[in-house]
Every structure is written in C-alpha cells, then in structure tokens.
Amino acid sequence: MRFVELASRFDASVSVEKDGQTVDGREPMELMLLEGVCGSALNITTRGPEAAAALEALAELVARGFDEA
Amino acid sequence: MSPPADPPSPAPMTILRGTPASPGVVIARAVVLDPEEYRISRPTIGREDVAAELAALAAAFEGSIRDMEAERRQIAEKLGSDTAAIFDWHIGILAGDRIRSEVEELIRGKQFSAPHAVQTVMHDYLQRFRNLRDSVFASRDRDVQDVSRRLLRHLLGESQQRLSDLTERVAVVAHDLTPSQTAQLDPQVAVAVATDLGGSTSHTAIIAHSLGIPAVVGLKTVSSTVATGELLVVDGFHGVVVVNPDPPTLERARTDAEAFAVFERGLSSIRELPAETRDHVRVELLANIEFPHEAGMVADRGGDGVGLYRTEFLFIGSGGVSEAEHYEAYRQAGEALGGRVLTIRSIDVGADKYAPSNGELIERNPFLGLRSIRYCLQNLPMFKAQLRAVLRAAAEHNIRLMFPLVTSLMELRQAKMVLGEAVEDLEEAGLPFRRNIPLGIMIETPAAALECEAFAREVDFVSIGTNDLVQYTLAVDRANERVAPLYTASHPAVLKLIHSVIKTASKSGIGCSVCGEMASEPIYTMLLLGMGLRTFSVPAGDIPEIKKLIRSTTIRHAERIARRALRFETDRQVSSYLREETRKIMPEVV
Numbered sequence: 001m002r003f004v005e006l007a008s009r010f011d012a013s014v015s016v017e018k019d020g021q022t023v024d025g026r027e028p029m030e031l032m033l034l035e036g037v038c039g040s041a042l043n044i045t046t047r048g049p050e051a052a053a054a055l056e057a058l059a060e061l062v063a064r065g066f067d068e069a
Numbered sequence: 070m071s072p073p074a075d076p077p078s079p080a081p082m083t084i085l086r087g088t089p090a091s092p093g094v095v096i097a098r099a100v101v102l103d104p105e106e107y108r109i110s111r112p113t114i115g116r117e118d119v120a121a122e123l124a125a126l127a128a129a130f131e132g133s134i135r136d137m138e139a140e141r142r143q144i145a146e147k148l149g150s151d152t153a154a155i156f157d158w159h160i161g162i163l164a165g166d167r168i169r170s171e172v173e174e175l176i177r178g179k180q181f182s183a184p185h186a187v188q189t190v191m192h193d194y195l196q197r198f199r200n201l202r203d204s205v206f207a208s209r210d211r212d213v214q215d216v217s218r219r220l221l222r223h224l225l226g227e228s229q230q231r232l233s234d235l236t237e238r239v240a241v242v243a244h245d246l247t248p249s250q251t252a253q254l255d256p257q258v259a260v261a262v263a264t265d266l267g268g269s270t271s272h273t274a275i276i277a278h279s280l281g282i283p284a285v286v287g288l289k290t291v292s293s294t295v296a297t298g299e300l301l302v303v304d305g306f307h308g309v310v311v312v313n314p315d316p317p318t319l320e321r322a323r324t325d326a327e328a329f330a331v332f333e334r335g336l337s338s339i340r341e342l343p344a345e346t347r348d349h350v351r352v353e354l355l356a357n358i359e360f361p362h363e364a365g366m367v368a369d370r371g372g373d374g375v376g377l378y379r380t381e382f383l384f385i386g387s388g389g390v391s392e393a394e395h396y397e398a399y400r401q402a403g404e405a406l407g408g409r410v411l412t413i414r415s416i417d418v419g420a421d422k423y424a425p426s427n428g429e430l431i432e433r434n435p436f437l438g439l440r441s442i443r444y445c446l447q448n449l450p451m452f453k454a455q456l457r458a459v460l461r462a463a464a465e466h467n468i469r470l471m472f473p474l475v476t477s478l479m480e481l482r483q484a485k486m487v488l489g490e491a492v493e494d495l496e497e498a499g500l501p502f503r504r505n506i507p508l509g510i511m512i513e514t515p516a517a518a519l520e521c522e523a524f525a526r527e528v529d530f531v532s533i534g535t536n537d538l539v540q541y542t543l544a545v546d547r548a549n550e551r552v553a554p555l556y557t558a559s560h561p562a563v564l565k566l567i568h569s570v571i572k573t574a575s576k577s578g579i580g581c582s583v584c585g586e587m588a589s590e591p592i593y594t595m596l597l598l599g600m601g602l603r604t605f606s607v608p609a610g611d612i613p614e615i616k617k618l619i620r621s622t623t624i625r626h627a628e629r630i631a632r633r634a635l636r637f638e639t640d641r642q643v644s645s646y647l648r649e650e651t652r653k654i655m656p657e658v659v
Contacts, residue, residue: 001157004165028161029168033197035206 002066004028006057012048014058025058082315085288088267089308090274093283093333094325095240095261096314101297102243112185114176122176126183129223134163136219158209159216168194184224191217240301244292251276261303263291263310268548277305279363281333281610285310332657336613340371344616348623352598354616355410355606357584361398364405366609371616374410376532376606377471377584378402380455381418389451395458403466410467412532412606413459414511415452415484417441417473436546441474446483456491463503471532475510476517481527509580513537518566525577532606533570535585539563558587559640559647564596568635571601582606591658592647594618599631614658621654 007014007025014025018040023030025044036042042062046054114122137160145153162168168190175186191213198210240261241254251273254262260282267273267286277284283305295301295312302311302322311318344354355376356367364375383390383398403411419432419440432438445452459470470488475481485508495502509530512518518538524531539558540547547556557563567583574581582604587593589607594615597605607615630650637643652659 001154001161004161024167026165027167028158028165029194032158032206032209033194033201035201035203037203037206 001028003058003061004031006061007054010046010048010050010054010057012046012051012054014054015045015047017043017045081313082318083294083312085263085291085294085310085312087263087285087288087291087308087310088269089305090267090269090271090286091262091277091282091284091305092329093261093281093303093305094322094329095283095303095305096319096322096326097238097240097260097301097303099242099263099295099297099299099301099312100239101292101295102241102246112182113180114182116180119177119180122183123173125224126172126176126187129183129187129220130163130169132223133216133219134160137163159212162213162216163220184221187217187220187224191220240303242291242295242301246273254280254282256280256282261301261305262286263288263295263301263303265289265292268550268553271548275359275608278608278610279357279359279366336617337370339613339616339620340369342371342616342620344373344619346598346619346623346627347621348625350603350624352619353582353604354612354619355412355582355584355604356609356612357606358402358609361401361405363609364402364411367406367409367612370609370612372409372609372612374406374412374467375402376410376412376582376604378411378413379417380414381416384416384418390454392454392458395455396461399458399462399468400466403462403468406467408467410469412469412471412509414471414473415442415455415459416445419444436540442472442480442484443474446480446487449487452487453491453494456488457495457502460488460491460495460502460504460506461500463506464501468503469507469509469530471509471511471530473511473534474513474537475524476514478520478523478527481510481524485527511584512570514541515566518570521570521573522577525573525579528579530580530582531570531574533567533581533583533585535563535567535583535587538566538585539587542566557640557644558585558590558593559643561635561637561640561643564635564643567597568600568631571597575601580604589615591615591618591655592644592651595622595627595630595650595654596634596647597631598622598624599627599629599634618651618655618658 004026015022016025016031016034018034018036021034023034025031044055044058046058137156141153141156141160144156171190172183172186175181175189176183181189195210195213198207198213201207238258238260240263241259242263245264245266246262254276262273262277262282262284264273264286265288269286271286273286274284283303285303285305285308288310291310299312300314302314302318304310304322304325311322314322344352346352353373355374356363356370356372357377357379358364358367358375359379359382367375380395383394399411399413417440419435419438439447459468462468472481472484475484492502492504507529509528509532510517510524511532511534512521513534514537517524521531535558536547539556539560542563543555543560545552545556547553571581581602583597583602584606588597588605589611591614595618598619605615630647634643634646637646648659
C-alpha cells in the first residue's frame with residue numbers, strides 16, 4: 001500500500017511490469033496480483049508532468065525495502 | 070436490450086424435494102448459510118432502479134471504509150500500527166477506482182443488482198488470486214473474501230447472519246454443512262436443516278437425528294433458491310421443503326407439526342418404562358453417540374447405555390488428538406452415563422470420514438482401502454494413545470472397547486497385541502487403568518460374518534455394523550446416487566448373514582448387538598428380535614420409538630415374522646411384508 005499511496009501522490013501515471021505482465025501501479029488489487037516476491041525484478045515506468053519526481057520517489061521506496069519490517 | 074424487470078408480486082410457493090434425513094415437521098423462517106458467498110436476493114434490476122442501486126453501492130462502500138478505518142484505529146491502539154497495517158490493503162482496494170468502477174459498470178451496463186455486481190467482480194478477483202503460484206500472494210484471496218462480505222453486509226443489511234449469531238428459531242439452509250457447523254447447531258435455535266448435498270447417512274443426517282430436529286438433504290438447489298427470511302416448511306418424513314407455503318399448505322403443515330410434537334411428547338412418557346416385550350423378555354436398548362455431551366441425553370431418553378461411541382468425531386477440525394483429550398472425552402461420557410455401559414469404538418477414519426490430514430495418499434477405492442482398524446494398525450502412536458486413554462477411563466467407568474472393520478483373526482490378534490503394549494505403557498507410567506477391559510469387534514463384512522464362530526472364541530462381544538455390512542455384501546456404495554436404490558438391508562443375503570451372526574454369538578455365549586441403521590428402522594425391529602437379537606443400539610432420539618415397538622410385540626410373534634421373512638427371495642418381498650406387519654402394531658411409524 002505504501003507504493004500505491006506514494007504513486008498516487010504524483011501527477012503521473014505509474015506502470016509496473018514484471019515478467020511481461022504490466023499493471024497500473026496505483027491500483028492495489030492489480031499490484032498484489034503481480035506477485036512481487038522478494039528478489040523479483042520490477043520495471044517501473046512513469047509518464048506525466050511529475051514523472052521524474054514520481055520515479056525517483058518510488059525507486060527510493062523500493063530500495064528502502066518498501067519500509068516494511 | 071435489457072432483461073425484463075422482476076414483476077412485483079407475492080413470493081410464489083415452491084416445493085423442493087430431497088432425501089429425508091431426520092424425521093419431524095417444522096415451520097420456520099430460513100437462514101441461508103454460505104461458506105463463501107452470501108445469497109443474493111435478486112440478480113438483476115429494472116432500468117429505473119439503476120440510480121438508486123448506484124446510490125446504495127456508494128453508501129455500502131463508504132460504510133465499509135468507515136468501519137474498516139475504525140477497526141484499524143482500534144487495532145492500532147491495542148496491537149500497534151504494524152499489525153493494523155493489514156487493513157491498509159482492504160481499505161485501499163475499496164478506496165481506489167478499479168473495483169468501484171467495475172461494479173458500477175455492471176449495474177449501469179447490465180442492470181445487475183448491487184449485491185450481484187459486487188459478488189461477480191469479487192468472485193473474479195478471488196479466482197485470480199487462487200490461481201497465483203506464490204502461496205503467500207494466493208492467500209490474499211481470504212482478504213478479498215473479507216472485503217466482499219463486508220460490502221455485502223452493508224448492502225443486504227441485517228438479514229445475513231452467522232450460525233453463532235442466531236437467537237430465534239430458524240431453519241438452517243446451506244449448500245452443505247461442515248462437521249464443525251453441525252457440531253455448533255443448537256436445537257433450541259436451529260429447529261430444522263435443509264442442504265443441497267448429502268445423503269440419508271451423511272454427517273448432517275446423523276447429527277440432526279441425534280439432536281431430534283427434522284432435516285432434508287440432497288435438495289440440490291435449496292441454498293440458491295431460498296432467501297434468508299423466507300418462510301419454510303421442512304418435512305423430514307417425506308424429504309420435502311416448501312418455500313413460502315400458501316395458506317392451505319401452511320395449515321396442513323401446522324397440523325403435521327402439531328401431530329409430530331404430540332407423538333414426541335407421547336414417546337417421552339415411555340422413558341421410565343423398560344424395553345420389555347409383552348411376553349416379558351427384556352431387551353437392552355443402547356444409544357449411538359458422536360460427542361460426549363450426547364451421553365447425557367441417553368438417560369433422558371430412557372436408554373440403557375451407549376452401544377457405539379464413534380470416537381473419530383473428536384478429530385474434526387483438529388490436527389490430531391492427544392491421549393489427554395481422548396481421556397477427557399471418555400471420562401465425561403462415562404460420568405454422564407452414571408454407571409451405564411459405554412462402548413467405545415476405536416478410530417474409524419478413512420473412506421468418507423475425517424482423518425487427521427498430513428498429505429494422505431488419495432485412494433482409488435477408499436471403502437476398500439486403508440481405513441478403520443487397518444489405518445490404526447499402520448499408525449500405532451495414534452492408536453496406542455487412544456487405547457491408553459480408553460484403558461485409563463475404564464478404571465472408573467463402565468467402559469468396553471470395540472474394534473471396527475476387523476476382517477481376519479490375524480488383524481484381531483495384532484490389535485490385541487497393541488492393546489497389550491498400551492497396558493505395558495500404563496504399568497510403566499504407574500497410572501490407574503482397567504487391565505481386563507471387555508473387548509469386542511464390529512462385524513461389518515461378509516468375511517467377519519462368516520467367520521464369526523472363530524472370532525467369538527477371542528472376544529467378549531460382537532456388534533453388527535449393518536450400514537457397512539450391507540454395503541460390502543451387496544457391493545453397493547450407498548452414497549452413489551446411481552446405485553443407491555440397490556442398497557437395502559432387506560436383501561436375503563444380508564438377512565442370512567445377520568441371522569447367522571446372532572445365532573453363532575448366542576451359541577458361543579457372547580453378547581451381540583446391532584448398531585447400524587437397521588436397528589433404528591421400525592420395520593426391522595420385530596425381524597431382529599425374532600432372529601434372536603436382544604441388544605439394539607440406535608441414535609438416542611430413536612430410543613422411545615423402538616422401545617414402544619418392543620413393548621408392543623411378543624418374542625413369539627417376532628419369531629414367526631422372522632421365519633417368514635427369511636424365506637422370501639427378493640428384498641422387495643421382505644420389505645413389503647415387514648412394512649405390513651409393522652403397520653399392524655404401530656401404524657404411525659411406517
């Protein structure tokens with residue numbers, strides 16, 4: 001949810017791709033169905049006025065381990 | 070092109086037919102249980118209702134989000150915000166656009182009712198989760214279900230309830246009842262049961278019967294036809310459920326229900342009287358039980374003890390039962406019986422029952438497979454734990470032990486050896502127990518019946534399990550609808566085997582009882598008496614009826630009936646004859 005919440009804050013569309021499957025990064029249901037298990041590779045694409053900021057923030061969140069314990 | 074709107078009209082009367090599972094007639098409002106989905110009252114709406122339906126949906130979303138946020142706050146206070154974060158995803162999927170817009174689209178575009186639309190969308194996501202490979206992510210299906218139920222609760226209001234919330238008398242309607250659900254049924258509240266699945270010997274039938282409430286199973290469509298709150302007549306005698314009975318039907322049902330209640334009260338007056346024939350032959354009338362608390366009912370119903378305690382019910386819903394848990398159950402049952410005999414049958418799992426699951430092999434032919442005593446002999450720690458518990462409980466209570474499905478002497482001797490090991494364990498542990506516990510076997514196969522004389526030399530009693538004996542003798546699976554009509558205790562081969570066991574036991578000086586359904590079916594009472602049977606074990610609820618039959622006949626008469634019945638060539642002739650003869654002395658039970 002942190003990912004979704006963060007992604008939703010920016011004026012940009014967010015797509016997340018894994019193993020050929022792409023989902024809307026602002027949709028919690030879709031994201032969960034992507035099965036982003038630990039260690040899997042995700043491709044994040046952002047588009048729109050705040051695309052760059054969004055991408056930077058999301059990349060940082062992922063690097064921090066999604067802020068999960 | 071839209072489907073026509075439902076015409077407004079009083080709900081039509083519908084008659085559903087199934088299998089009678091437990092006798093009685095009851096009129097009550099339905100509560101429909103679904104393990105996964107709530108029953109939707111109407112699938113589609115008229116075009117003019119779309120706006121209202123969308124508004125109801127919006128209110129349900131808002132209400133659900135509000136409730137979840139409140140719960141999140143409460144949990145955060147009690148258990149910390151990390152734990153509360155679990156709710157974030159639930160709240161997130163409702164607060165987001167995706168689900169909401171998919172549901173709205175079905176309402177607008179296809180005129181689905183809000184509950185039906187929610188259910189359709191959520192069911193789809195449920196399936197997608199269940200198909201995921203990663204089990205952690207796949208288990209999110211439960212979260213989807215939770216959210217779905219919450220929305221439906223808001224949309225459908227108070228009418229959907231859980232089994233444990235019930236406070237008024239209702240008829241419980243379900244696709245199927247799980248064992249733990251049947252164990253939770255309180256006969257004061259759940260006054261009848263109707264299910265889509267199940268046969269006359271299913272779990273639901275057994276429990277409803279021992280609770281003394283009418284039940285109809287195998288109705289196939291009852292849980293999708295009936296809505297919670299609808300008025301039902303549940304007729305457990307004829308296997309019929311009437312939904313929204315019209316006035317004449319309702320009147321007739323009231324009369325039947327009253328007659329049944331009177332009959333039940335009349336039977337209860339027989340409680341103090343002994344099960345004695347008119348020519349003063351005393352018959353022992355025992356009960357079949359599944360749970361310790363039923364032992365208390367035995368005395369209430371005027372029984373002489375317990376002839377069959379099906380101990381595998383202890384396993385339902387658990388990962389296994391400890392010796393202490395076994396002991397506690399047997400001690401309780403023994404105490405409730407106050408000195409009357411308690412016959413404990415060792416674990417009879419496998420086939421259609423509930424084994425402690427740990428990746429059991431799927432058998433192609435479970436009824437001929439590793440079940441019952443065979444299972445026990447290959448799972449010694451579990452078997453010995455039970456045996457130790459039985460031996461210990463027998464120190465203070467009138468308990469005897471019975472092994473099911475024994476087919477060979479070797480098997481019996483092996484089981485006795487294991488019993489001997491259990492004795493050694495207890496000696497070593499210094500715990501009190503009864504060393505020379507009376508031991509018996511169930512005769513459930515042609516092999517055991519034909520070898521009864523040899524068995525009789527090594528046991529103290531036998532009990533004929535007619536359900537399985539009929540099944541194995543006639544090679545018919547009673548749960549298989551395609552051949553179920555072939556299953557009958559009236560078959561001459563079955564009668565010959567039973568007769569032979571009773572005679573052999575008597576000649577050998579050991580006890581003999583019948584504990585299958587045949588013992589509680591009124592048309593067979595005189596036949597069994599006439600064959601020489603003097604101990605019947607039946608569901609506690611049937612004790613008064615069988616006692617009344619016993620008290621209405623003489624052994625001489627019963628023997629004449631048995632002689633005649635044993636000469637027929639077909640089961641049909643046997644059944645009609647027995648029915649006719651029973652009708653002569655007690656018409657109300659046939």
